Amino acid sequence: MENVIFRRRSIRRFFDKPVEQEKLERILRAGMQAPSAHNNQRWEFIVITEQDKKDAVSKMSPWAGMVANAPVSIVVLGKHNDEELNKWFAQDLGACTENILLQIAEEGLGGCWMGFYPDMDRVQMLKDFFNVPDGVIPFCVISLGYSPDENRYVDRADVSKIHYNKY
Numbered sequence: 001m002e003n004v005i006f007r008r009r010s011i012r013r014f015f016d017k018p019v020e021q022e023k024l025e026r027i028l029r030a031g032m033q034a035p036s037a038h039n040n041q042r043w044e045f046i047v048i049t050e051q052d053k054k055d056a057v058s059k060m061s062p063w064a065g066m067v068a069n070a071p072v073s074i075v076v077l078g079k080h081n082d083e084e085l086n087k088w089f090a091q092d093l094g095a096c097t098e099n100i101l102l103q104i105a106e107e108g109l110g111g112c113w114m115g116f117y118p119d120m121d122r123v124q125m126l127k128d129f130f131n132v133p134d135g136v137i138p139f140c141v142i143s144l145g146y147s148p149d150e151n152r153y154v155d156r157a158d159v160s161k162i163h164y165n166k167y
């Protein structure tokens with residue numbers, strides 16, 4: 001039970017210490033390794049490091065306060081201009097987001113997923129603030145950084161949720 005899948009936790013407190021660019025790039029590359037419907041890879045990212053932008057995004061959701069204090073936050077966005085692929089948007093971006101969270105833990109950092117899509121008020125605030133073009137939707141925000149808190153395993157396995165061959 002030692003790998004990052006089991007240890008990853010939502011971490012919301014961060015030291016005032018920058019994240020190395022090579023770590024950040026590996027984290028983003030991990031996101032781009034995710035599976036996606038028809039292998040469409042429609043994800044894009046806005047990396048936020050400027051304090052005025054962190055402050056603004058931290059106010060766009062009641063649960064996003066930690067963005068103001070994280071050295072880096074990533075807005076995960078998805079292109080959705082193909083009707084056939086639209087319906088898989090949330091699954092593609094969810095897989096991408098989880099990959100990012102796992103790589104954050106692998107790098108010895110802490111991170112937290114903040115839900116924006118499908119709350120369209122929050123989505124619109126991000127779109128307006130970053131001038132995101134039509135056909136691209138912000139999906140979530142992930143804050144990351146060095147933290148006093150550790151990724152640590154909690155046992156959530158519940159065998160009553162597993163059904164073999166019939167419900």
Ligand SMILES: Cc1cc2nc3c(=O)[nH]c(=O)nc-3n(C[C@H](O)[C@H](O)[C@H](O)COP(=O)(O)O)c2cc1C
Pocket residue numbers: 008009010011012061063064112113114115
């Ligand atoms: C879709 C989604 C949206 C979430 N939104 C927020 C959020 O806005 N703010 C926050 O602090 N945590 C958010 N979380 C983190 C959850 O609260 C967290 O994953 C859950 O409590 C389990 O804890 P763990 O991540 O430490 O295992 C979100 C998680 C998911 C999957």
